[in-house]
Amino acid sequence: MARTRQAGTGELNEAEAIRRAQQGDEFAFEFLYRMHNRRVYALCLRMVGRTAEAEDLTQEAFLQLFRKIGTFRGESAFSTWLHRLSVNVVLMRLRKKQVAESSLEETTEPDEETGGPRRDFGSPDPLLTGSVDRINLQRAVEQLPPGYRAVFELHDVQGYEHNEIADIMGCSIGNSKSQLHKARTRLRELLHEQERDRAREARQAAKEVEQES
Amino acid sequence: MHCTEFELTFGDAGRAGLPAAAAQHLSECAACRNLAADIDIIRSAARELAIEPQAAPARVWTNLRAQLRAEGIIREQAPVSSGWDSVLAWLKRPYVAGAYAAMALLAIAVTWQPSNGIEATESASLAGTQMSATQRNLDAMEKAFTSGAAQSTSIVDIALRKNLSVVDNFIAVCEKAVKQEPHNEIARQYLYGAYQQKAELLNTAMEHSLTGEE
Numbered sequence: 032m033a034r035t036r037q038a039g040t041g042e043l044n045e046a047e048a049i050r051r052a053q054q055g056d057e058f059a060f061e062f063l064y065r066m067h068n069r070r071v072y073a074l075c076l077r078m079v080g081r082t083a084e085a086e087d088l089t090q091e092a093f094l095q096l097f098r099k100i101g102t103f104r105g106e107s108a109f110s111t112w113l114h115r116l117s118v119n120v121v122l123m124r125l126r127k128k129q130v131a132e133s134s135l136e137e138t139t140e141p142d143e144e145t146g147g148p149r150r151d152f153g154s155p156d157p158l159l160t161g162s163v164d165r166i167n168l169q170r171a172v173e174q175l176p177p178g179y180r181a182v183f184e185l186h187d188v189q190g191y192e193h194n195e196i197a198d199i200m201g202c203s204i205g206n207s208k209s210q211l212h213k214a215r216t217r218l219r220e221l222l223h224e225q226e227r228d229r230a231r232e233a234r235q236a237a238k239e240v241e242q243e244s
Numbered sequence: 245m246h247c248t249e250f251e252l253t254f255g256d257a258g259r260a261g262l263p264a265a266a267a268q269h270l271s272e273c274a275a276c277r278n279l280a281a282d283i284d285i286i287r288s289a290a291r292e293l294a295i296e297p298q299a300a301p302a303r304v305w306t307n308l309r310a311q312l313r314a315e316g317i318i319r320e321q322a323p324v325s326s327g328w329d330s331v332l333a334w335l336k337r338p339y340v341a342g343a344y345a346a347m348a349l350l351a352i353a354v355t356w357q358p359s360n361g362i363e364a365t366e367s368a369s370l371a372g373t374q375m376s377a378t379q380r381n382l383d384a385m386e387k388a389f390t391s392g393a394a395q396s397t398s399i400v401d402i403a404l405r406k407n408l409s410v411v412d413n414f415i416a417v418c419e420k421a422v423k424q425e426p427h428n429e430i431a432r433q434y435l436y437g438a439y440q441q442k443a444e445l446l447n448t449a450m451e452h453s454l455t456g457e458e
Contacts, residue, residue, distance in 0.1 A: 055319025060312060064305055069297035072304075077295060089300045090308050097308075097317055168289045187290035212255025219282045 045109060052100050064093055067110060071117045077184055078121045080173070088124060092117040107198065114199045118181055125177035163222055171221035179214035186211050245269040250276050259284065382439060385446040404445060411442045 043051075043062055051059035071092055075085035095116050103112065172180060181200065185191040186207070191199070196207040245253075245265045250273070253266045259280060262270065270276055312318045386408075418435035425431055 055317060057309070057312075057318045060318060061305065061309070064308065068300045068304070072300035073295055073297040077293070086300060086304050090304050090311075093308055094311055097312055098315070163285050163289045165289065165292050168286065169293060172293070183290070187287050188293045190294070208256050212251070215255070215283050215286055216251075216279075218286050219279070222282075222286070 046105075049100065049103060049105075049109060052097065053103070060097055063109075067113055068093070070110075071113065074114070074117055074184070074189070075121055077188060078125065078180070080169075084124075088117075088120055092120045095120065111195070111198045115201060118185075118199055122177045122181055125180065167222060167225055168218070171218050171225065174221055175214055175217055179210055179217060182207055182210040183214040183218070187215075247273060247276055251279065254280055254283070379439075382442055382446070385443065388446075408442070408445055411438060411445060414438050415442060 043059075045063070045066065048059040048062040048066075052063055068089060072085060072089045075088040075092070076082065079085055079088060092113070096113055099116075103109065172183065175183065182196060185196045185199065186193070193204045193207045193211075196202075197204045200207065202210075245268070247269075250266050250269045253262065254270075254276075257263070257266075270280060309318065415435070415438045418431065418438045421428070421431045422435050
């Protein structure tokens with residue numbers, strides 16, 4: 032990404048824009064926003080899936096950034112700092128939503144057989160080969176805990192390295208690797224659950240056809 | 245190697261970076277082969293979820309800017325960054341502002357006789373042909389002035405020529421701004437104002453040369 036831009040009276044680079052933004056210069060804020068909004072918006076969009084919410088989160092991330100820009104001393108890269116803030120903003124939103132949604136699901140959608148939260152146990156996991164498409168995976172990703180989801184999105188979807196994720200998430204590289212592995216393992220379980228659900232529905236449908244005939 | 249150990253190693257290194265012991269376990273353990281194959285599938289499908297970075301809609305910046313202003317985080321207007329800004333910067337220069345104010349006062353107080361060509365464009369934008377027509381009118385007026393009193397050494401004529409030079413400079417700055425931002429209505433209005441000032445100045449100059457007043 033270009034780090035400089037012609038600005039009428041001369042070249043404006045990121046460092047100069049940060050310095051000027053720290054003095055409340057509107058043009059500098061806009062320069063920084065235009066430089067970084069694509070990646071932040073893409074991250075938010077991937078994490079929440081809805082454009083209106085992604086826009087809201089992008090605005091929130093930049094607002095927090097600009098509120099704190101006076102404290103930026105350049106110890107880490109500006110983009111890393113911004114992405115850390117963005118991920119935190121998104122995680123906070125996801126965690127709030129998860130609490131609301133899981134409590135709603137548990138009270139209104141009990142499993143038909145047990146009366147408790149819907150869950151399947153027991154059968155050995157066959158291979159997923161051929162059964163994972165974008166929609167299935169997306170559905171499973173949305174069920175991941177926010178922390179797992181963030182690492183999975185950053186590494187496997189967006190292609191960040193573990194050292195970058197560690198910077199962004201404020202954790203160790205080992206922790207990033209561990210979270211990613213747990214995320215993938217959990218995804219595998221969720222995808223197998225989806226397969227079992229589909230198989231059960233198919234059996235149910237077949238049974239109904241048999242009874243009708 | 246046990247399955248748990250393999251899982252951790254595989255999660256850490258992936259298939260390509262597996263150490264020999266883990267590779268050996270993989271070849272012997274069906275459950276771990278399934279795990280590795282499933283994770284390969286998940287990783288492959290994940291790449292399809294990636295979306296191209298795209299700019300957030302313009303309203304995000306509009307809302308953000310409004311919020312920043314409301315909170316007092318934005319403290320000043322943007323510095324000079326465009327042709328239009330250079331007009332504002334030019335106007336801020338003290339001697340120019342003084343000269344411009346003097347010309348305006350001169351035009352109002354002495355001879356307010358705007359030309360028909362200028363009046364015709366008063367309510368319209370100064371783009372395209374209208375701008376050229378105005379320039380032609382002004383050139384004709386200036387030619388008439390320079391062929392007459394331009395060589396005069398009277399104090400009034402010298403002051404008029406000096407002010408004319410200032411207005412010409414201002415017109416050049418405004419024209420540049422309009423070229424850079426043709427849809428900027430304010431820039432066009434300033435250019436129109438500059439043309440009008442020049443017309444008034446030339447009217448004054450020509451009237452002065454006709455009456456011969458000092």
